[in-house]
Amino acid sequence: MTENTSDDMKTAAVADHGTEDRQAAPEPPSQQPQPEPQQGPHQRPAPKVSPWNEPVVAEFRADHGRVGGVFEGGDLLLLTTTGARSGREYTNPLGFLRIDGRVLVVGSAGGSPQHPAWYHNLLAHPLVSVEMPGDDSYEAVAVPLEGEERDRVFEEIVRREPGFGDYQDQVERRLPVVELQRSETEGAEEVDNLADKLFQIHGWLRGQLVNVRREAEQYLAERESSAGTPPPGLNLQIRQHCLAFCESLHFHHTSEDSVFPKLAEGFPHLKEPVGRLIEEHRVVDRLRGELESLLADLRTADPVRFLADLDRLTEELEAHLEFEEGVLIPTLSEIPFPPVGPTE
Numbered sequence: 536m537t538e539n540t541s542d543d544m545k546t547a548a549v550a551d552h553g554t555e556d557r558q559a560a561p562e563p564p565s566q567q568p569q570p571e572p573q574q575g576p577h578q579r580p581a582p583k584v585s586p587w588n589e590p591v592v593a594e595f596r597a598d599h600g601r602v603g604g605v606f607e608g609g610d611l612l613l614l615t616t617t618g619a620r621s622g623r624e625y626t627n628p629l630g631f632l633r634i635d636g637r638v639l640v641v642g643s644a645g646g647s648p649q650h651p652a653w654y655h656n657l658l659a660h661p662l663v664s665v666e667m668p669g670d671d672s673y674e675a676v677a678v679p680l681e682g683e684e685r686d687r688v689f690e691e692i693v694r695r696e697p698g699f700g701d702y703q704d705q706v707e708r709r710l711p712v713v714e715l716q717r718s719e720t721e722g723a724e725e726v727d728n729l730a731d732k733l734f735q736i737h738g739w740l741r742g743q744l745v746n747v748r749r750e751a752e753q754y755l756a757e758r759e760s761s762a763g764t765p766p767p768g769l770n771l772q773i774r775q776h777c778l779a780f781c782e783s784l785h786f787h788h789t790s791e792d793s794v795f796p797k798l799a800e801g802f803p804h805l806k807e808p809v810g811r812l813i814e815e816h817r818v819v820d821r822l823r824g825e826l827e828s829l830l831a832d833l834r835t836a837d838p839v840r841f842l843a844d845l846d847r848l849t850e851e852l853e854a855h856l857e858f859e860e861g862v863l864i865p866t867l868s869e870i871p872f873p874p875v876g877p878t879e
Contacts, residue, residue, distance in 0.1 A: 582615050582624035591628045600668025602628075613666035614640065614715070616677075619652075619659035627653050631715075634691055638665070638675075641692060642711040646702040654679075654711055661775040662782060665715050675715040678775045685712050718743075718779070730868035736787055737856050743780040744849050750776060751845065755838045769836045777830060777845075781823050784852070788816040798866075808862040815855045822848040 584592050594602050595613060602611055606628075615626045629640045644651040657663055657677040666672045680688055689712050693700035703710050726732045750773050792813055799806040826844050829836050 580623070582626040584626050588626075588628055592626060595628060595666070599670055600666075611668070612638070612640070614653060615664035615666075616653045616656035617660035617662075619656050624664075625653065625656065627651075629653075630696075632692055632695060634688060638667075638715045639688065639692070640713050640715065641689075641699055642713065643699060643702040646705040648706050648708065650708065650711060654713070657713065660778075660782060662718070662779040663715065665717075673717050676718050676775055676779045678714050678716055679771050680712045680714060681771055685709075688712055726872055728868050729870040729872045730864045732872045733860070733863065733867055737860065740780070740784060740787070740852070741856070743776070743783070744845075744852070747773065747777045747780060748842070748845055748849070751838065751842055755842065758838065768832075768834045769830065769838055769841060771833065773841075774830050774833055778827065781827050784823060785820065788820065792816060802866050805862065805866060808858075812855070812859055812862075815851075815858075819848070819852055819855055822851055 591602055591606065591611075592613060595611060600611065602609070610631050610633075611628055612631045613626055614629050615624050617624055632639050632641075642651050642654040658679070661676050661678070663675050663677045664672070665675050679685075689699070689703075689710070692712065693703075699710065724735070726735060751769075754770060754773060795809045795813060799809040822844070826841075826848055829841055829844060
């Protein structure tokens with residue numbers, strides 16, 4: 536990296552390093568971390584932050600996104616991904632750029648020959664959390680750019696931050712460029728009862744299905760209108776959004792599977808419909824799994840079959856959601872959200 540670009544790239548380069556979902560050598564017993572407190576069925580442990588990044592993350596959050604030292608003046612965000620192998624969340628500070636209104640990060644890893652672990656994480660689990668300067672936090676779907684679009688955007692990135700070009704020259708791999716597409720999961724409005732919370736979640740799931748289908752239809756239309764024989768497969772935009780939907784749906788139904796029996800205990804008239812809902816979860820989950828399997832290899836995925844499988848899942852899920860709302864909403868509307876804890 537040249538002298539005149541090193542200052543520009545301090546944030547992007549140094550922050551790109553971090554401890555994510557990698558296997559580490561066992562620590563001596565005296566240095567092993569203490570067991571974490573027991574978590575509830577729907578609680579997740581706090582995301583891990585590497586010792587190197589801990590002071591950066593703490594300063595970022597304490598000073599509304601401003602960080603001093605070698606990062607001073609740089610555009611920095613905090614990206615939380617889910618480990619591809621562990622399923623544990625990890626937070627990393629990363630340099631970012633805004634281009635045409637899009638928030639972009641580059642998997643430079645300081646010129647390492649390997650992609651950073653956070654990039655592998657978001658390929659496996661596209662739904663990520665983003666903390667921006669100014670206390671703007673949101674959930675996003677992480678979508679790597681592809682082909683000519685990636686090259687065009689990377690050229691603009693290098694024009695603004697030449698250090699990324701130096702990194703690219705050092706390695707054989709193509710540095711990934713990832714767009715963090717804002718996704719307002721489960722609705723932004725506050726609710727005060729479980730019925731409204733359920734409507735929020737269902738509304739988000741329905742909206743994501745519509746978005747995925749629209750993207751798939753557009754992609755299919757572009758393939759059919761192209762000259763010659765269209766290439767097989769799907770693109771990462773469709774894959775990432777579909778996987779984000781599938782993972783959210785699976786988490787939602789898994790959570791309901793643990794909550795519904797307790798709900799039926801408190802409200803005996805719900806025992807039979809709750810049993811039906813849990814059985815329907817298994818049907819929907821099978822269709823979800825088939826859809827995810829189709830996305831395992833984008834190069835050979837059949838777009839026509841993808842649309843057909845998506846339609847099957849949509850039809851089954853919509854019938855399930857309508858039944859669930861019909862039988863549960865009257866009862867859930869009387870239950871406060873967030874839950875009220877016991878009083879002393």
